[in-house]
Amino acid sequence: MALIRIKDLLIRTIIGFNPDERKNRQDVLINIEIEVDTQKAIETDESEGIYDYKAITKQVISLVQESEFNLLERLTHEILSLIMKDERVMRARVEVDKPHALRFAESVSVVMEDER
Numbered sequence: 719m720a721l722i723r724i725k726d727l728l729i730r731t732i733i734g735f736n737p738d739e740r741k742n743r744q745d746v747l748i749n750i751e752i753e754v755d756t757q758k759a760i761e762t763d764e765s766e767g768i769y770d771y772k773a774i775t776k777q778v779i780s781l782v783q784e785s786e787f788n789l790l791e792r793l794t795h796e797i798l799s800l801i802m803k804d805e806r807v808m809r810a811r812v813e814v815d816k817p818h819a820l821r822f823a824e825s826v827s828v829v830m831e832d833e834r
């Protein structure tokens with residue numbers, strides 16, 4: 719097993735339920751941990767059949783860019799569900815930050831985790 723980490727993925731999307739948030743895209747900062755079996759990748763050192771971190775990153779980018787959720791919880795849940803669809807993923811953890819969403823805080827985030 720190994721932990722693949724996708725760090726500080728910055729994407730602009732519609733997120734939030736305030737009127738201005740329904741109109742204007744905001745940054746979300748996404749951190750993802752994915753636990754997968756990497757034994758074959760280690761043994762063969764070949765790209766065929768690997769769990770491809772580029773592929774899942776592109777899927778997450780598309781999902782987030784096209785989404786228009788009200789709540790950070792729902793966006794985080796959808797990203798986690800997308801990652802867990804792949805049977806090779808044993809555990810995943812997703813943290814979605816909404817920087818500067820709160821007037822008196824640097825950031826606010828929601829963290830969700832799942833395993834099989």
Ligand SMILES: Nc1nc2c(c(=O)[nH]1)N=C([C@H](O)[C@H](O)COP(=O)(O)OP(=O)(O)OP(=O)(O)O)CN2
Nearest residue numbers: 733734735736739788789790791816819820821822
């Ligand atoms: N559990 C959740 N609570 C809130 C969410 C959410 O997604 N999950 N979202 C929001 C708003 O969309 C936004 O992120 C913050 O609200 P906002 O009124 O802009 O917060 P401020 O600190 O800027 O409020 P001020 O009145 O300007 O101080 C809220 N809650």
